[in-house]
Amino acid sequence: MKHPGTSSGGKPRTPRNPAKSTGTGRNFRNSRTGYAYRSKTRRDPARDVAFQALRRVDQDHAYANLVLPGLIERARLHRRDAAFATELVYGTLRLQGRYDAIIGLLSDRDIAALDPELVTVLRMGIHQILQMRVEDYAAVDTMVDLARDRLSAGPAGMVNAVLRKVTEHDLSYWLDAITSGLTGEKALSRAFSYPEWIVWALRDALVATGRDAGELPGLLHAQNRPAYVTLCARPGLISADELATAAETYLDADTRLGELSDCAVVLSGGDPRRLRAVERGLAGVEDEGSQLVAKVLAAAPVTGVERTWVDLCAGPGGKTALLAGLARSRDVSVIANEVSPHRAELVRDSTKAFTDQIVQVLQGDGRDFGGLHPGKADRVLVDAPCSGLGSLRRRPEARWNKSATDLKDLTALQQDLLRSALETVKPGGVVGYATCSPHLAETRQVVETTVKNRADLRVLDAPAVAREIIVNSEHDLGPGPYLQLWPDRDGTDAMFLALIQKKSPTEAPKQSETDLEIRQ
Numbered sequence: 001m002k003h004p005g006t007s008s009g010g011k012p013r014t015p016r017n018p019a020k021s022t023g024t025g026r027n028f029r030n031s032r033t034g035y036a037y038r039s040k041t042r043r044d045p046a047r048d049v050a051f052q053a054l055r056r057v058d059q060d061h062a063y064a065n066l067v068l069p070g071l072i073e074r075a076r077l078h079r080r081d082a083a084f085a086t087e088l089v090y091g092t093l094r095l096q097g098r099y100d101a102i103i104g105l106l107s108d109r110d111i112a113a114l115d116p117e118l119v120t121v122l123r124m125g126i127h128q129i130l131q132m133r134v135e136d137y138a139a140v141d142t143m144v145d146l147a148r149d150r151l152s153a154g155p156a157g158m159v160n161a162v163l164r165k166v167t168e169h170d171l172s173y174w175l176d177a178i179t180s181g182l183t184g185e186k187a188l189s190r191a192f193s194y195p196e197w198i199v200w201a202l203r204d205a206l207v208a209t210g211r212d213a214g215e216l217p218g219l220l221h222a223q224n225r226p227a228y229v230t231l232c233a234r235p236g237l238i239s240a241d242e243l244a245t246a247a248e249t250y251l252d253a254d255t256r257l258g259e260l261s262d263c264a265v266v267l268s269g270g271d272p273r274r275l276r277a278v279e280r281g282l283a284g285v286e287d288e289g290s291q292l293v294a295k296v297l298a299a300a301p302v303t304g305v306e307r308t309w310v311d312l313c314a315g316p317g318g319k320t321a322l323l324a325g326l327a328r329s330r331d332v333s334v335i336a337n338e339v340s341p342h343r344a345e346l347v348r349d350s351t352k353a354f355t356d357q358i359v360q361v362l363q364g365d366g367r368d369f370g371g372l373h374p375g376k377a378d379r380v381l382v383d384a385p386c387s388g389l390g391s392l393r394r395r396p397e398a399r400w401n402k403s404a405t406d407l408k409d410l411t412a413l414q415q416d417l418l419r420s421a422l423e424t425v426k427p428g429g430v431v432g433y434a435t436c437s438p439h440l441a442e443t444r445q446v447v448e449t450t451v452k453n454r455a456d457l458r459v460l461d462a463p464a465v466a467r468e469i470i471v472n473s474e475h476d477l478g479p480g481p482y483l484q485l486w487p488d489r490d491g492t493d494a495m496f497l498a499l500i501q502k503k504s505p506t507e508a509p510k511q512s513e514t515d516l517e518i519r520q
């Protein structure tokens with residue numbers, strides 16, 4: 001099979017593969033992840049930090065993005081080493097399914113019978129050899145040292161033997177080897193390192209949104225690449241241009257403005273927390289797809305004078321803060337609701353640049369909100385808790401922590417939250433139902449089950465609303481009525497948005513308008 005980003009054929013690899021990617025990709029000036037053999041000392045600090053982080057994720061089910069910064073800080077890694085450790089951790093986690101298949105070919109024991117710490121070292125080594133700009137000898141030697149240091153001499157010998165065999169061939173050879181005899185989704189699952197149920201889910205979602213199943217490998221590849229950090233310049237507080245200038249000046253980063261959201265500033269690198277605008281809440285880290293979801297909801301047609309918007313599942317508050325900026329300019333206030341006390345605090349922090357008159361944060365179960373505040377809001381956002389299959393670029397371990405059975409509870413919760421939102425919105429108002437997952441069970445099926453037989457509701461054409469406000473009006477957002485963004489097509493997380501309007505009382509309900517075709 002052909003795999004994006006690899007050369008064809010299974011030739012023995014040259015000592016240094018110029019096609020190797022750092023994984024950080026697209027032509028920004030200051031990419032600094034190139035990293036060779038750092039020292040001859042036993043414990044290479046960057047690799048040791050990566051090992052510890054990977055063990056915490058494996059053992060304690062920790063989130064890489066939460067444990068890694070602390071480990072980097074404690075080890076006092078410099079910027080280049082920190083970038084190396086980050087790439088090693090994220091890349092190893094994403095591609096561990098592929099690497100486990102290679103280990104399976106090279107080991108005489110089943111991978112489940114191997115010491116998990118040894119498996120971690122092997123995965124790290126294979127990632128450096130096949131994916132990173134690290135010389136083979138450096139990858140092998142440092143991993144042998146790490147195994148000797150963290151494990152013992154026996155496993156170090158196995159690390160040496162396995163990794164040396166890996167260096168004998170290039171990525172293309174190994175992809176052919178691990179997919180030999182497999183076809184279709186099984187082969188894609190192996191090669192691109194996804195659980196098979198996710199491959200099927202992404203395929204079904206692609207096809208349902210009018211795309212070709214042949215685009216699936218490109219999507220899987222895109223979800224394996226790290227996402228650029230994107231900032232949102234909150235409307236009325238700072239402009240995207242001002243924010244970009246600040247990032248270039250203080251982070252020494254290259255920037256580009258968004259193609260979809262006029263608030264978006266994409267960074268080539270740098271720690272955005274160091275920006276005063278971020279510290280003061282004038283801007284925040286937020287994927288362009290998430291920004292677009294909030295902006296499209298704010299742009300949807302509603303009737304009557306607007307007073308209140310509600311964000312039903314607000315934590316940690318990225319979309320609330322963007323909505324607040326837009327609401328302020330229209331003399332509207334925002335109520336942000338969040339069930340988790342900790343995340344409600346995060347919403348307060350995200351919206352600290354706005355007064356209490358603009359944003360009020362409540363802590364409570366969103367499922368009860370509609371019953372408590374019926375007809376309260378002109379616009380309601382339900383950014384529902386979901387499987388997160390659309391943000392795998394940012395959550396490297398997520399694909400391994402979720403299972404298809406998790407979806408049952410999630411979709412029940414999503415339906416309850418959507419029903420509550422529909423109670424909260426006043427006639428003539430609009431509910432935006434969003435997920436950072438393209439899974440059909442969490443997206444259109446939730447919407448279609450909920451609006452079925454409700455003559456008082458209509459589903460609006462979300463891509464049509466989006467087209468009116470996106471920066472590049474030529475950008476193809478696919479057919480409506482739902483907006484489904486894709487990392488490979490749009491460069492965003494795979495966010496979903498449905499806009500549902502509650503008809504105003506003067507409108508005679510027409511049953512045909514809600515007779516959506518439900519796909520089983």
Ligand SMILES: C[S@@+](CC[C@H](N)C(=O)[O-])C[C@H]1O[C@@H](n2cnc3c(N)ncnc32)[C@H](O)[C@@H]1O
Nearest residue numbers: 313314315316317318319339365366383384385
């Ligand atoms: C996808 S996140 C929302 C992200 C947020 N809109 C943003 O842009 O920062 C979903 C949120 O829903 C919250 N949540 C889960 N169950 C909830 C419930 N029953 N009521 C309200 N919020 C809930 C989660 O704690 C989580 O913070």
